[in-house]
Amino acid sequence: MILDAAARLATVEGLEGLSIARLADKAGFSKSGLFAHFGSKEELQLATIEAAWEVYGREIIEPALRENDPVARLRGLAEGFLTLIGGDVFPGGCFFASATAEFDTRPGPVLDRLTVLDDEWMRNLSEQVSAARAEGLFRETVDPEQAAFDINAFLHLANERYTLHHDATDLDRARRSINAYLSAAATT
Amino acid sequence: MILDAAARLATVEGLEGLSIARLADKAGFSKSGLFAHFGSKEELQLATIEAAWEVYGREIIEPALRENDPVARLRGLAEGFLTLIGGDVFPGGCFFASATAEFDTRPGPVLDRLTVLDDEWMRNLSEQVSAARAEGLFRETVDPEQAAFDINAFLHLANERYTLHHDATDLDRARRSINAYLSAAATT
């Protein structure tokens, strides 16, 4: 519960800007009481990352991977992301986009973990493209990593712009672009 | 000169995380001496934004807009962005991507200015698409704002990933995607 609040707060104030005092206040603890659970701020950040990743796994990845064909899984990942962003779970937009933007020039265990999880997200996307190609649903000319890059690009910019303007138009733009992209990649 | 250093530093430490003391140290001034030039930290941030925007105008926008046909201008904007990102002017990646990610949940004059400049950047892109359509270079089915969104998405993700991994592959991915996109939009 503490970590869920931490993840939510981190999208607004940043993972580093999230102060232990404010988080403790939000969770109804004293500063030192909360601090005792984690040995350091970095441990708190790492635990917050895991909590956020669990949300993504539960809300996006697992439901999407339960679909039958790879194209549906791909659509599930994208739609799950856009739905999560459009909801109010993370008031400051995608947790990992915020955190990565903040830590991309701050080497250390936090950035390492964020990098691993971003790679895993990209791998999830590209694997579905590979599978779609293997099943003959996508053209052979479609490069899985390039396709993962493109789809992720639409999702990321939608997140940025929606966080900024809270206008669902930007989410729909990503939906339209991804639809067009998948249609162009399809064999039929 | 101070503001150029500020813009460079801000991409690494963040526009808010950039402390007056560290900037003064970097620029060879005393803290109070530097502070006297700006009435507040916010004024410093706003001045830094203007300095960074001038770099973008000089290095990307103006050269690109000197091209003859709109498609070349579009390519110029994209290539100018990727070249600037790939250079070492902004060690922490695109200044505006960093700053916007940091301030997107922090209302105030800084966010207002960032929003205006982002709109202007998007307008630059979409206007070239409109012009290309008007000159018969792009299909009538191409939506200028949607196209600007898509191209900007490729550029933004390339920036994120290049800042993270310093691997030129990500810049090339954006180049490839934009090339494919422009080819698909062309009438020929």
Next chain:
DNA sequence: GCGGAAAGCGACCGGTCGTGCTATGTATTG
């Protein structure tokens, strides 16, 4: 050569940060 404005400096303020150390309650266990 001189006077005043401007620029730059160091010291300092109140506040917040992360982080230790210590005490107090509160269960659990023998």
Next chain:
DNA sequence: CAATACATAGCACGACCGGTCGCTTTCCGC
């Protein structure tokens, strides 16, 4: 019932933050 483990709170610390103040230096118009 006593003793031990654990969760939480209180408090103080050093570091750093943005910001202020008064002093010194520098420079320019006369």
